[in-house]
Amino acid sequence: MRFGPVPLKDAEGAILAHSLQGASRKIAKGTVLNAKDIEDLAAAGHETLTVARLDPADMHEDAAAEALAHALVPDPAAQGIRISGAGTGRVNLYADRAGLVRLDRDKLEAVNAVDPMITVATVPDFHRADAGGMLATIKIISYGVPVDAIRRASDGAADAMRVLPPVFSSATLIETAVTEDTPPDKGRAAMAGRLHRMGLSLSERTVVPHREAELAEAIANAPGQLLLVLTGSATSDSHDVAPQALRSAGGTVTRFGMPVDPGNLLFLGTFHGKPVIGLPGCARSPALNGADWVLERVICGISVSARDIAAMGVGGLLKEIPTRPMPRRDAEG
Missing domain, CATH: 3.90.1170.30 (Pyrimidine nucleoside phosphorylase-like, C-terminal domain)
Structure with missing residues (x-):
């Protein structure tokens, strides 16, 4: 390609490099100049144009x-x-x-x-x-x-x-309650939004006491192809209530904890071939968190290993949430 100034009379068939005002209209850059364009630019007093001319190759x-x-x-x-x-x-x-x-x-x-x-x-x-x-x-x-x-x-x-594309069409969210009161539906609404935008339906609401036996039974009876667990009390150990409930139901836990913040307290497992994701408390917010990265991969049929989750730490410091009970800076000693 040849680029540079040429006399106006030699510019026909070339590509105009810069927009110019002609006598009757503006001629945009990138225009392949024809005889009418040249005439209009000449009437406006232009004598030299900067153009691009393509070579045969x-x-x-x-x-x-x-x-x-x-x-x-x-x-x-x-x-x-x-x-x-x-x-x-x-x-x-x-x-x-x-x-x-x-x-x-x-x-x-x-x-x-x-x-x-x-x-x-x-x-x-x-x-x-x-x-x-x-x-x-x-x-x-x-x-x-x-x-x-x-x-x-x-x-x-x-x-x-x-x-x-997603490989699942349905999910069950199991929530646990630490008191007799039903938890607010904020968490379910946030998860429903995540699932619906990927084309998954959410089965009827399931809330059980925050105890291993009741949660294990809920896992065993969950109808969804994908199982999600959102506990009323944070899961703080791989043998806490929710991971143990999954094991008691006959499932396995493949990973507890992830180097993504917010999202540290996630666990991942399976139950009779169904993926199970133990959600961190930050999943109650629609804001991006580590659970999103795992959830989206699982929904689309991508196997997520412990090594995959470990690798998420590079770039895993996500946006601070102003309403956190203890923002990261306040926790500094």
């Missing part, structure tokens, strides 16, 4: 962005992604369904390493996507790039991103 910015988008998303339906139209060298990718975004970092970094004019910016890996939410933007910075650069960027880029 170049591809126009819009065509280049579209080609790269289809290389990244060769099967939109299977990948759960919608490709937008192109404009000003940009194509956006949107989630076609709710789910969890998975990215192939190596493939995407390879695309961005080919040519500085070829760029792909994405949401983070494991980002929760709503249907219609933007996942990535592909931008060709210059007005054109070599066809060979787009070919090299496209090679091996297939399936570098996808949206994994």
Whole structure:
């Protein structure tokens, strides 16, 4: 691509680099100039224009962005992604369904390493996507790039991103009460919101006393495909009431505690093939917490190991909640 000033008379067929006011209208940058444009600019007194002129081996910015988008998303339906139209060298990718975004970092970094004019910016890996939410933007910075650069960027880029859909359709939330009073429904409302945006229904409310036997029975009888436990008293040990209740029911506990704050007091397990998540108290708030990261992965069929949870500590210091009973700074000695 050749870029720079040219006499007005030689600019027909070139791409206008900067918007200019003609005698009768404004001509936008990126316009491929025709004879009428040249006449209008001449009438306005312009004598020299800054333009871009593509060489035979170049591809126009819009065509280049579209080609790269289809290389990244060769099967939109299977990948759960919608490709937008192109404009000003940009194509956006949107989630076609709710789910969890998975990215192939190596493939995407390879695309961005080919040519500085070829760029792909994405949401983070494991980002929760709503249907219609933007996942990535592909931008060709210059007005054109070599066809060979787009070919090299496209090679091996297939399936570098996808949206994994939920694999469950229902969940049961079991709450425990430490007094005879029914707990406020704030926690259930927050969890219902999390589940509904991923397409899961929540079974009828289940509240049992905060005792191992009653909780074990509730776990055994829970109808949902995914079981959630929200205790009236915080779980402070792997042998506390809730983890022990899961074991008593015939389930297993695979992890207690996570290096994410808020969200430390989460536990994870299974009951007869059903995932079980013991929720930390912060799950009563709709604000992001460590339970969200585990819940979203489990809902979308991603196995979550103890090692996976341990790895969440890097980046696991989440936004402070002003209403915490003891904000982190107040706990400093």
